[in-house]
Amino acid sequence: MIPQTFAYKKAHTIDEALALLRAHGDDAKLLAGGHSLIPLMKLRLSTPELLIDIGGIRELTEIREQDGRIELGALVTHRMIEFSTLLKQKCPVLPEAAALIGDPQVRNKGTIGGSLAHADPAADYPAVMLALDAEIEATGPDGSRTIAAREFFQGLFTTALRPDEMLTRVRVPAMPPRSGAAYLKFPNPASRYAVVGVAAFVKLAPDDTCAEVRIGITGAAPAAFRATRAEEQLVGRAIDDRTLTAALEDLVDPDDLLSDLAATAEYRAHLCHVLTRRALRQAAERAHS
Amino acid sequence: MEARSYIGVPVRRVEDRRFVTGQGRYTDDIVLPGMLYAWIVRSPHAHARIRAIHTEKARQHPGVVAVFTGKDMLDDGVGSLPTGWQIGSDMKEPPHYALAVDKVRYVGDGVAVVIAETKAAARDAADLVEVDYEELPAVVDAAEALKEGAPLVHDEAPGNLCYVWELGDREATDRALATAHHITKLEFVNQRLIPNAIEPRSAIGHYDPGRDELTLYTSSQNPHLIRLLLSAFVLKVPEHKVRVISPDVGGGFGSKIFHYPEEVICAWSSRKLGRPVKWTAARSESFMSDAHGRDHITTAEMGFDRDGRIVGLRVRTIANLGAYLSTFAPGVPTWLYGTLLAGQYKTPHIHVEVKGVFTNTTPVDAYRGAGRPEATYVVERLVDLAAHEMGIDPAELRRRNFIQPDEFPYQTPVVLQYDSGNYEGALNKVLEMADYEKLRAEQKRAREEGRLIGIGLSCYIEACGLAPSKVAGAIGVRAGLYESAAIRVMPTGKVQVFTGTHSHGQGHETTFAQIVAHELGIPLEDVEVVHGDTAEIPFGMGTYGSRSLATGGSAIYRALEKIKAKARKIAAHKLEVAEEDLEFRNGQFIVKGTDRAIGFGDIALTAYVPHDYPDDLEPGLEENAFYDPANFTFPFGAHLSVVEVDPDTGKVKLLRYLAVDDVGRIINPMIVEGQIHGGVAQGVGQALLEGAVYDRSSGQLLTGSFLDYALPRADDLPSFEVGHQETPCPHNPLGAKGAGEAGTIAATACVVNAVIDALYHLGVRDLPMPLTPERVWRAMRGLPTDGAAS
Numbered sequence A: 001m002i003p004q005t006f007a008y009k010k011a012h013t014i015d016e017a018l019a020l021l022r023a024h025g026d027d028a029k030l031l032a033g034g035h036s037l038i039p040l041m042k043l044r045l046s047t048p049e050l051l052i053d054i055g056g057i058r059e060l061t062e063i064r065e066q067d068g069r070i071e072l073g074a075l076v077t078h079r080m081i082e083f084s085t086l087l088k089q090k091c092p093v094l095p096e097a098a099a100l101i102g103d104p105q106v107r108n109k110g111t112i113g114g115s116l117a118h119a120d121p122a123a124d125y126p127a128v129m130l131a132l133d134a135e136i137e138a139t140g141p142d143g144s145r146t147i148a149a150r151e152f153f154q155g156l157f158t159t160a161l162r163p164d165e166m167l168t169r170v171r172v173p174a175m176p177p178r179s180g181a182a183y184l185k186f187p188n189p190a191s192r193y194a195v196v197g198v199a200a201f202v203k204l205a206p207d208d209t210c211a212e213v214r215i216g217i218t219g220a221a222p223a224a225f226r227a228t229r230a231e232e233q234l235v236g237r238a239i240d241d242r243t244l245t246a247a248l249e250d251l252v253d254p255d256d257l258l259s260d261l262a263a264t265a266e267y268r269a270h271l272c273h274v275l276t277r278r279a280l281r282q283a284a285e286r287a288h289s
Numbered sequence B: 001m002e003a004r005s006y007i008g009v010p011v012r013r014v015e016d017r018r019f020v021t022g023q024g025r026y027t028d029d030i031v032l033p034g035m036l037y038a039w040i041v042r043s044p045h046a047h048a049r050i051r052a053i054h055t056e057k058a059r060q061h062p063g064v065v066a067v068f069t070g071k072d073m074l075d076d077g078v079g080s081l082p083t084g085w086q087i088g089s090d091m092k093e094p095p096h097y098a099l100a101v102d103k104v105r106y107v108g109d110g111v112a113v114v115i116a117e118t119k120a121a122a123r124d125a126a127d128l129v130e131v132d133y134e135e136l137p138a139v140v141d142a143a144e145a146l147k148e149g150a151p152l153v154h155d156e157a158p159g160n161l162c163y164v165w166e167l168g169d170r171e172a173t174d175r176a177l178a179t180a181h182h183i184t185k186l187e188f189v190n191q192r193l194i195p196n197a198i199e200p201r202s203a204i205g206h207y208d209p210g211r212d213e214l215t216l217y218t219s220s221q222n223p224h225l226i227r228l229l230l231s232a233f234v235l236k237v238p239e240h241k242v243r244v245i246s247p248d249v250g251g252g253f254g255s256k257i258f259h260y261p262e263e264v265i266c267a268w269s270s271r272k273l274g275r276p277v278k279w280t281a282a283r284s285e286s287f288m289s290d291a292h293g294r295d296h297i298t299t300a301e302m303g304f305d306r307d308g309r310i311v312g313l314r315v316r317t318i319a320n321l322g323a324y325l326s327t328f329a330p331g332v333p334t335w336l337y338g339t340l341l342a343g344q345y346k347t348p349h350i351h352v353e354v355k356g357v358f359t360n361t362t363p364v365d366a367y368r369g370a371g372r373p374e375a376t377y378v379v380e381r382l383v384d385l386a387a388h389e390m391g392i393d394p395a396e397l398r399r400r401n402f403i404q405p406d407e408f409p410y411q412t413p414v415v416l417q418y419d420s421g422n423y424e425g426a427l428n429k430v431l432e433m434a435d436y437e438k439l440r441a442e443q444k445r446a447r448e449e450g451r452l453i454g455i456g457l458s459c460y461i462e463a464c465g466l467a468p469s470k471v472a473g474a475i476g477v478r479a480g481l482y483e484s485a486a487i488r489v490m491p492t493g494k495v496q497v498f499t500g501t502h503s504h505g506q507g508h509e510t511t512f513a514q515i516v517a518h519e520l521g522i523p524l525e526d527v528e529v530v531h532g533d534t535a536e537i538p539f540g541m542g543t544y545g546s547r548s549l550a551t552g553g554s555a556i557y558r559a560l561e562k563i564k565a566k567a568r569k570i571a572a573h574k575l576e577v578a579e580e581d582l583e584f585r586n587g588q589f590i591v592k593g594t595d596r597a598i599g600f601g602d603i604a605l606t607a608y609v610p611h612d613y614p615d616d617l618e619p620g621l622e623e624n625a626f627y628d629p630a631n632f633t634f635p636f637g638a639h640l641s642v643v644e645v646d647p648d649t650g651k652v653k654l655l656r657y658l659a660v661d662d663v664g665r666i667i668n669p670m671i672v673e674g675q676i677h678g679g680v681a682q683g684v685g686q687a688l689l690e691g692a693v694y695d696r697s698s699g700q701l702l703t704g705s706f707l708d709y710a711l712p713r714a715d716d717l718p719s720f721e722v723g724h725q726e727t728p729c730p731h732n733p734l735g736a737k738g739a740g741e742a743g744t745i746a747a748t749a750c751v752v753n754a755v756i757d758a759l760y761h762l763g764v765r766d767l768p769m770p771l772t773p774e775r776v777w778r779a780m781r782g783l784p785t786d787g788a789a790s
C-alpha cells in the first residue's frame, strides 16, 4: 500500500527534533523504527505531512547503568535489549519480554521509545515498565521531566507525553537482591501481539513473604495498568496457592476489558488470572534463587 | 553403463535456485515501456446501490490518464465474467461485471479504476473518486440469506438461491437411517478461508495496436482458460489475437485458477489507452478480492448397525457462494463434495442435498482440496464421533467399514468408481509409525495427571487427476479436462517440454523433466520445461485438483512415446535393421544381441540434418499429445495427530503429526513430501487458526489483514512424520495419482478429532472451527462457544 505523500527531515540532535516538532505541530510525526507508524501510514490511517526521522540521534541509542538503575535511550531497539548483557544480568525480564516482540526484522528496527510512545494496548513493554516501576523521561521545549510508568499509559494510544515533547530515555531498576520478575504473554494467534501479557515483580522479605509486589497487565484493556488491588493483598504474604486464589479474586473487572476478534472480555479476564498466577509464581521462584 | 534413473529420486528442484536467489520473475516484476498503473476503487459497503460516480476530480489529479467505471466498460460492449460450471438447468447466473454497474454486492467490489503514470498517483486519485451510494441491508451468512425477507443480492436469484443440487438415493437413505441402531449427528460450519498466496495477484494488459494483439500477463494457474474466457466471452476479441502469459506464480492454492475482474480491466483499458496497464493487489485487496474457500453450513447424520457398520449417510449443506459466481464456484460444493462422501467406507446409502446461496461476501471458489476437505470433514468427524459415542476405538470402527483391497474397482453410491486402494494398509502403517497402543496408554496416564492429550485420525480419499472430459461434460463443466503436451527435441539432443499445466510452487520444472530425462535416457540438465505462455504451448487446462502429474504428466508421457517411435524409425534406418530388432535402453537404440547402437543425440541430429534418412519420414523431432484420463485418480491415506490442550487456557498444542499417503507412483519423493507438508500446514490452519469473519450487520470483512487473520507459522507446527504407501494408479501410464491437496484434505478433520478426543470425557463432542483457545476454554466449562470470539 502507498502512504499519502509526505515530507521527510532527519534530526541529528534532540534539539533539532524538538524544534521541528514545534514548527510543524500536529502535521508532523516523529519516526523511530517505523514499525508502528509506517503500517498505519500505508493504510492511510495516519497521514502526517512531515516525518521527523530521529533515528540518527546517536545519544539515544545507549544502554548504561547509572545510580543503581539501567538507563535506555529511546532509540534502543528491541534487538539490542534482547541481547544486552548488562540487562540480562541486572534486569533479565526486559530482554525476555523483548524477545517476544514480533520477529527478528521487527526487533531489529523497532525501538523502546517508539513502542512506549505509541502505546498500543497490546504492546509488550508497557506491562514490564509498570511491574518494574520504570521512569520515562520526556524532553520538551522547557527541558526534561520524569514520568512514572503508572502515570504514563493513559488510554488507547494515549500517553502522558505532550505534543511538543519527545520520549528520550527510560530508566528501570537493577533487580535488587531477593527480587524476581517475569513476563508471560498469551499471543494473538494472528498478530502475535499480546491478547494478554502480565509482568510481575516480587521482592521477598527475609521471612519469604512479599515485601514488594507489582503486577503490570497489557493487552487486556485500552491501556496497560497495574493490578494494585491484588498487589496490596499479596504484600506481607507468601506466594502460595491459597494466597494467590484469594488475592487474585478481583484482579480485574471484565467490564473494563477489551472484547475483540481474538478474545471476549470474559476470556481476557480469565487469561489475566491464569497469567498473573503463573507470572507471580515464576517471579517468586526467581526471587528465591 | 547404466544410465541414471530419474523416477523415484529426490532430485533437487531446479527452479529453486532462481527462487531463493530472488531471480524469479513474477508478473509485478515486469516493466514495459510506457506502462501505466491501475488502482481499483472498491466498495466500502457490503451492499449498496450506486447512484452516481463523480470522477472529475480524480481525472484532474496530476499524472492521471483515465478513470473508468463499470458503465464505461458496459457501454463499450465488455461482457460479464462467465461461470465455467453449470449445476442443473435452473442455476441462476446473474451477471458479474468487472466493475459493478448498478449495485455493489460485497466490500471490495470494484466500482471504478484510476489509471495513472505512477502507482502513487493512481492511489492518491482513487481517494478523489466520489461514489454516491445508497446503502442497502446486507446479508453475509448463507442460512440467513435463505430466510424470508433477507436482503436480495441479485434480482435474478429469488431467495438468494443459486441452485439446489442432490445426489444419491433419498428414500433408501432415509429408510436406512430410520432403522439404524445408532445415529451420529453433527451440525457444523466449515468456515470460510482466505487463501493468502504469498504473491498477490497481478495483471498487465498490453495491447499492441500495430498487430492488433493483446497480451495479458497474469498471476494465474490457468492461462489458456483465461485466454478463452477473456477473448470469447468478455472482451469478444478473436482468440488468436490474445496471448496470456503467466510467468512465475508465487502460490495460488486454487485462488489463481479463476478469471478475475482485474484481468479484464487491465486488458480492456490497455486497448482503450494504447499503453500497457498494470495492476497489483495490495495485501488488503487480496484479502477482500481473491476468491475465498469453503464456507458451508452442514447437518450430517451417519447411521450404524449394531456392529458398527455404516448403514447410511444423510448430508444437508448450505454453501455460501459469495456475491457472484466465480469461475468454478458452482461445482465445488456439489460435484467435488457430494461425490466424496463415501470416503473410504462401504456406505450403502448416501444422500446429499446442497443449496448454493448468494450473499454479500467475496465470491467463494476452489481452495486447496476444493470440496474434498469439506467432504472428508463430514465423514471423518462423524466416524470419529460415532466411535466415541459407541465406545469403539476410532481405528477399529474405521477398520470395520473400510472398502477392502479385493473390492476394487469399487462403485460408490455417489457416482464415483474408485480404481484401487488399500485403506487398511495405510491406517495400519500410520498406527505403527505412531505406536498407537503406547500412545493410548500415555494418554491415559497423562489424563490421570490432569493433562489433556488427544489422538485424532483421518482416513481420507480424494478424486484427483481432473478429469475425464466426458464425465466433466456430464456433470456440467463447460470445458474438457484433458491436458496437452509437446516435446521438442533440438538438433543437439536437448529437449524442451511444453505443458498446459502451470506450476505455482509445485516444482513441475523438476518433476516433468525427470520423466523426460528418464524416458529418453538423457541428463536432467538437457530438459527444459516450459509453461505459462499461450503463444508457446499448444493448449492447456491449467493446474488444480492435483491434476498436473496424473493428467499433464501423462500427456508428456504420450508425447514421449511418439518421440521414441519416430526415433526408432530413424535408428532402424541408420543401423539398417528392422525396428523390431531394436531395443531402447539408457538413451540408446541397440540392435538386440549386439553392441551396435546409436545414441539419442545422433538420432536428434539426423532428424534435423536428414541427409541419410528414411524416405517416407518427415524430418524433425517434435511431437504433441493430448491426454484425456479414463477416470479420476483416487489418492488416499491415513493421518494421525496428537494434541495437548492447556486446561487453564484452552490453548491447543499440536504435539505430533503423522501422515501416510498413497499418491500412486512417486516421481520425486522430496517434492511429494513438500506438498504433504504444505498441505498439512494449511489443513491445520483451518482446524486451529484460520477463519474469515464478516460483521453480520455491516458486512465488513473483520479479518481483513494478518493482524486478525491467523495463518499457521512454523512454530505452530511440529516436525511432520511422513510415510508413504505406493499403489500405482491403474489407468494412467505414469501410475501417478496426485499429491497437491492430500495434506489439506486430511489434516483438518484429523486435528479436530484429536482435540475432541482430548475433551470428550469433559462432555465436549464438537467445537466450531477454528478451535481457538477461547472456544476450547468455553467448551471445557460448558459455556456456549458461539459467544466466543472467533
Ligand SMILES: Cc1cc2nc3c(=O)[nH]c(=O)nc-3n(C[C@H](O)[C@H](O)[C@H](O)COP(=O)(O)OP(=O)(O)OC[C@H]3O[C@@H](n4cnc5c(N)ncnc54)[C@H](O)[C@@H]3O)c2cc1C
Binding pocket: A029, A030, A031, A032, A033, A034, A035, A036, A037, A038, A039, A074, A100, A101, A102, A103, A106, A109, A110, A111, A112, A113, A114, A115, A116, A117, A118, A120, A122, A123, A124, A125, A161, A165, A166, A167, A168, A191, A192, A193, A194
Ligand atoms: C509485524 C510486526 C509485529 C509486531 N509485534 C509486536 C509485538 O509482538 N509486541 C509489541 O510490543 N510490538 C510489536 N510490534 C510493534 C513494534 O514493537 C514497534 O517497533 C513499536 O511498537 C514502535 O516502535 P518504532 O520504533 O518502530 O516506532 P515508530 O513506528 O517509528 O513510531 C511509533 C509512534 O511513536 C512515535 N514515536 C516514536 N519514537 C518516539 C519518541 N522517541 N518520542 C515520542 N514519540 C515517538 C511516532 O511518532 C509514532 O507515532 C510489531 C510490529 C510489527 C510491524
